[in-house]
Amino acid sequence: MKNVRLAAAEILLNVVDEGRSLSDELPRALADIEPDQQAFLQQLVYGSTRYYFALDELIQAMVAKPIKAKERLVHMLLAVGLYQLWHLDVAEHAAINETVEATLAAKRTWAKNLVNASLRRFQRERDALLADLRRTESFPGWLNKRLRQAWPEHYSDICRQSNVQGPMTLRVNAKHLSREAWLAKADAEGIVAQATAHSAVGATLVSPAPVFALPGFEQGDVSVQDEAAQMCARLLNVKDGERVLDACAAPGGKTGHLLESANIDMTALDVDEKRLSRVAENLTRIQQSAKLVAADAAELDSWWDGEPFDAILLDAPCSGTGVIRRHPDIKLLRKSADIKQLSQVQKKLLSQLWQTLKPGGRLLYATCSILPDENSEQIENFLAHHSDVIALEVDLPPDVDTEHGIQWLPQEGGHDGFYYAMLRKQAI
Template identity: 60%
Template sequence: MINSRALAAQTLVQLVDQGRSLADLLPATREQLPEEERGFYQQLVYGCARHYLSLDELTRKLLNKPIAHKERVVHMLLVVGLYQLWQLDLPEHAALYETVDATKPLKKPWAAKMLNAALRRFQREGDELIDGLQNAAGYPGWLTRQLRQAYPEQWQDVMAAGNVQGPMTLRVNRRKADRAEWLARAEAEGLEAFACELTDSAVTLAQPAPVFALPGFADGDVSVQDEAAQQCALLLAPQNGERVLDACAAPGGKTGHLLECADIDMTALDVDESRLQRVAENLDRLGLNARQIAADAADINAWWDGNAFDRILLDAPCSGTGVIRRHPDIKLLRRPKDVDFLTQVQDRLLAQLWRTLKPGGRLLYATCSILPRENSERIAAFLQKQSDARLLPLALAGDAPTEFGVQWLPQPGGHDGFYFALLEKIDPTPAA
């Protein structure tokens, strides 16, 4: 029977060698395990993905010759064992024994002796081997170079923050509950949580919890959403009666927040029809409604009815480099050419959606990236081309200097990395 360590090794083969994302892999693979093993399995997979480039370097130091490519699952089992010994607070003998024993369900008994020797050597020489790592942060070289160039004083802190799991932060539905009231309910139910400092709708849990253990979650009183993502609806600030577009809406967290903020005529648009189902489910739980359309937001002829919007949220497709701590497979799956492609997508979305905005209307451009190429450079290029656009100041402090917009960097125990730029369409009509 498959166990958590063996399954983690198989999953890593699919991630690293086949380029499949954890979001795609985990829902199906964890069902192969008993309920009590799924949490540990997920911890192993996420942790190994987060530190894979460092762990892979360690394997080369520990082995006289690389494991044959046809035996990649054995290589990944060694990675799983090293992760436990290096990063997890487990009894070393148990981590070693259980990892070696996982060769049995994988039908690789020949590998037991080799794994045992490598892991025991790490027990003896681990501190020295870790000190000698060339890639101790576990980031790909191209991304390290871009972060170092963008944040010469902060790049190491940025990468360190990306290697620590982000907190579980919630958004209290202000239509249904006051934050102080919800915190009191949580305390009464034995749930430790505290109010966030930057956003009056946000609370963070001391420890992650299942969503249905959250007071009022099923009734829409609270939703899971990072404090940075919560800024989008607050900065766009829709007003009652306005026509609002969430241009890349799935899975619907920001759509719901916009509807919580005001009574608006809401359109939720997403290119992936299957992901719109998540939007529908989230809105149904919140008791809110929006017009939902599956289409490419940049192909306005395919979906726009010609009635201009007062406000548009463009949470643009991006590299996700600001949320690596939540999606560590980004380190392994993203390539420089992906960023090149994404900047073209971002430019096209900005240019086309601008056509659907009313004079005097506002568009918030946001990404969960920390790369200037996707953020301030996109806004600079847009403003240079678009004479009827102006950048509005934001009452929001950034974590790094930027000429256009506000850049947040991931904070240990705090918000994710995120970028915001609020644009207004200049009304050519002279004032009376």
């Protein structure tokens, strides 16, 4: 079995230098780790990724000569070691000694003294080193700038909430049982949960739990889904018999929620055929079905049969800046130039899918972004170029003021950052 700190450093190296995602790297690494160390590996990986920019600054301040490019694994071992000393409730001697041992497991004997000296220096000079730290929020510069410009009064809180683990929130399958009935089952099994504030089928766990420990999970009684994501089905408010499209469906959480809400004719569309298989798996578990189509939603000729939809959910590809606390590698993988490219994709999807909507039908545009370029500004542009659209009021309390739609920001113990705009098509 692999040294857990070395495994964490290798994953961090692949994310930072190779641009790979945690969702791909972590599952592969867990197979080589002792079962009782797997949770610790996840903690190390998520934490050192979350604080990488600050950890990198600390390393540069403490290491006299930059570590050579071919030895970047040692740089990542230092980051993992510093994260333990700074943020984890781990015995300091164990954090230092085990990280030093990881240099030997990595066959980097030359780095043993460097890692030992650097970590012990942080142990001695912690307060002074942290006082000099410029990137305490540990966000990339381009995102810092955008967030400060967009939400100057909320910037500090956004950073703080994005750097803590989000709560584990569940969606109770209303076709199987009520939320109150599921909460009673959970309580009987010693699982402490409470009803969400905005979703009538949501429940937040006081402490995260393995999904298979949740009452009725295998039977489809409950699914993991943040409260903000649950709002999509509530706002679209589908009715029995309606023809509905989930335009960017994978991995299928919102598709499933829509199907649990009413008896509808559902088409779930996604450009990635592999990811569409996840939709199928999720629907099978909750005992629902839909027409699954692998195609680019913006290329209508490749998938649309010409019959219009009553309701469309466009949960558009976006920067993911509202869910960084769940996907900290977004800080490392996203670039400033991505926002313009994503905005163009969103614009095209909106324009094309609008053609597939019935007069009188409704389209919910949603993203897990907190950047106006992808949200209120996108809707403002759409309204300016389409005469057959009415922007409807969204029945949710906003976290911040926006000209169009509703913007939620990540909340402590509550929902993720999300944006919603409801559009109705009128006959011309």
